[in-house]
Amino acid sequence: xxxxxxxxxxxxxxxxxxxxxxxxxxxxxxxxxxxxxxxxxxxxxxxxxxxxxxxxxxxxxxxxxxxxxxxxxxxxxxxxxxxxxxxxxxxxxxxxxxxxxxxxxxxxxxxxxxxxxxxxxxxxxxxxxxxxxxxxxxxxxxxxxxxxxxxxxxxxxxxxxxxxxxxxxxxxxxxxx
Numbered sequence: 001x002x003x004x005x006x007x008x009x010x011x012x013x014x015x016x017x018x019x020x021x022x023x024x025x026x027x028x029x030x031x032x033x034x035x036x037x038x039x040x041x042x043x044x045x046x047x048x049x050x051x052x053x054x055x056x057x058x059x060x061x062x063x064x065x066x067x068x069x070x071x072x073x074x075x076x077x078x079x080x081x082x083x084x085x086x087x088x089x090x091x092x093x094x095x096x097x098x099x100x101x102x103x104x105x106x107x108x109x110x111x112x113x114x115x116x117x118x119x120x121x122x123x124x125x126x127x128x129x130x131x132x133x134x135x136x137x138x139x140x141x142x143x144x145x146x147x148x149x150x151x152x153x154x155x156x157x158x159x160x161x162x163x164x165x166x167x168x169x170x171x172x173x174x175x176x177x
Contacts, residue, residue, distance in 0.1 A: 002082065003130070004084040004086065004129050005083050005128055005173070006123070006132070007087055007088065007132045008088060008131070008133040008135070009089035009104075010063075011135075011149065012069070012072075013076070013087070013108075014066040014067070016063075016066055017037075018034060019067065020056060021034060021042060024042060024046070024056060038152075039152065039153050039155055040153060057094055059096075062097070063100035064099075064100035065100075068108050069166065070165070071165065071170075072108075073108055074166075075170045076109060077111050079170070079173055080111060084116075084128075085112060087105055089117075090120060090135075090138065091119040091120070093121065098119055102117065105117055122138075123138040128144055130146075132147045133148065134151040134154055135154070136148070145161070146160045146161070147169075148161065148162045150162060150164045150165075
C-alpha cells in the first residue's frame with residue numbers, strides 16, 4: 001500500500017517570504033533582506049508596517065507571482081512515483097489567496113491531480129502519513145510523521161525531522177522505501 005505525503009505550499013514549495021519582502025521593499029523603497037528578519041516573519045519584524053504587509057498579502061495576485069523553491073518541481077514529481085502526494089496549504093488566514101494559489105499549483109505542478117489540493121486552516125485534520133511544512137504549529141497538530149522544511153523563522157525548532165532542501169526531501173523519502 002502506498003504511503004501519502006502532504007506538502008505545504010508557502011515557504012516549502014513557494015518562496016513566499018522573499019516574495020513578500022521584495023514587494024515590501026519596493027513599496028517602501030527599502031532594502032531589507034531575509035537575514036535582517038532573524039527568526040521572525042516580516043509581520044513581526046516590522047509590526048509598524050502591518051497594514052502595508054497585510055495589503056500586499058491580501059492582494060488577489062500576490063500568491064500567483066511567487067517563485068518556486070529550488071528543485072521542488074522535480075522532487076515532487078519524483079515522489080509521485082512511489083507516494084500519493086497532496087498539497088495542503090493554509091488558505092483560511094488569507095481567503096483572497098485561493099484563486100492565485102490554485103493557479104500557481106496548476107502552473108508549476110501540472111502532474112498533480114487538482115483533487116489532491118487541500119485548502120485548509122488547521123492541518124491536524126490532514127490524514128496523510130507525512131506532512132512537510134515550515135510551521136511548527138501545523139507540524140505539532142499533525143498526527144502522522146512531521147517533517148520540518150527549513151525556513152528562516154523556524155531554525156530554533158529541533159523537535160521534528162528536518163530537511164534543508166528539496167534534495168534532502170528526495171533522499172529522506174527514497175530511504176523510506
